[in-house]
Amino acid sequence: MAPPARQRILDAATRLLRERGLARLTTREIAHAADAAEGSITKNFGGKIGLLIALLSQELPELRAWQAAATPPGQRPMRTVIIDLLERGIAFYAASLPLVAGAAADQELFAAYQATNRENGTGPHLALDQVAHYLTECQKAGELPHGVEPYTLALTLCGTAQFEAYTAYVSGGGALPGERADRLAATADLILSRPGA
Template identity: 90%
Template sequence: MAPPARRRILDAAARLLRERGLARLTTREIAQAADAAEGSITKNFGGKIGLLIALLSQELPELRAWQQAATPPGQRPMRTVLVDLLERGIAFYTASLPLVAGAAADQELFAAYQETNRQHGTGPHLALDQMARYLAECQKAGELPRGAEPYTLALILCGTAHFEAYTGYVSGPGALPGERTDRLAATADLILGRSKA
C-alpha cells in the first residue's frame, strides 16, 4: 500500500530540494516525483513555500530524530543526552541549510518564506524554544544546574549545532580545530556547569 499523498510529497520534495535546490524546482516536478496531482501540493501545503515550511518546521526526518533524542529526564545520563542532542542538531541543520539557501537565493521566494513564517509563527526559533522547554524540564528534575537560564543553555546547544553544520557545509569537514566529538563533549560539560577554567 502506497503512503498517503502528503507523505509522498514531503519525501519527494526533501529529496529533490537536496538534489536541485529550491529556487528552480517547480511544484509540477515535485508532484511527478511523488506520483501525486500537482493540486495536492496546494491542497496539503498551500504551495511551494508552505511545503518548505512544513519540511523545516516539522517534517524533516532529521528534525524528528532530533526531537526524539530529548528523552525524559533521568532516562539516560544527561551528558549523553546533550551530546546526542548536539549530534542530531548538527544533522538537522546540515539537512536544512541547502533548503534555506535555495530559498534565500531567490529574493521574492525568500520574502514570501519570511512573510509566511511571520503569519504562522513558524521559523528557526521553534527549535530553540522547544529545546529551552526541554532543558527547563531537565533542570526541574535536577539534571542541570539550578542557576542556569534554560533559554541561554538552549542557545549554547542550538548555536553550537548550527555553527558545526554551517562550517561543515561551507568549509568542509575538518575546518574547525580538534575533533568534533571533543568539542561536543566540552559543550555538554559547559551546559552541565562542569567546564574547566
C-alpha cells in the first residue's frame, strides 16, 4: 500500500529540495514527484513555505533521529548521549542548511519564510528549546551538574553542531583543526564539567 499523500509529498520535497533548492522548485513539481494533487500541498501545508517549515520543524528524518538520541536520563552514560546528540545535530544541520540557503537566496521567499515562522512560532529555536528541555530533565535526574544553566548548555551543544555542519558545508571537510570525534568529545567534557572545577 502506498504511503499517504502527505508523506509522499514530504519525501518528494526533501529529495527535490536537496537536489534543486527551494527558489527554483514549484509546488506542481513536488506534487508530480509525489504522485499527488497540487492542491494537497496547500491542504496539508499551506503552500511551499509551510512545507519547508514542516520539514525543518518536524519532518526531516535527521531531525527525528536527533530527537531519538535524547534517551531517558540514566539509560546511557551522559557523555555518550551528548556525543550522540552532537553527531545527530550535525546531521540535522547539514540536511537543513541547503534548504534554508535555497530560501535565503530569494529575498521575497525568505521574507515569507521569516513571517510564517513568526506567525506560527516556528524556527530554529525549536530544536534549541527541545535540547534545553531534555538537558533540564537530565539535570533533575542528577545526570548533569547543578549550578549550570541547561539553556546555555543547549546553546553550546546546538552551536557546536551547527558550526560543524556549516563549516563542512561551506569549506568542505578538514577545515577545522583536529578530528571531529575529538572536538565532540571535548565539547561533551566541557558540558559535563562542574562550574569552578
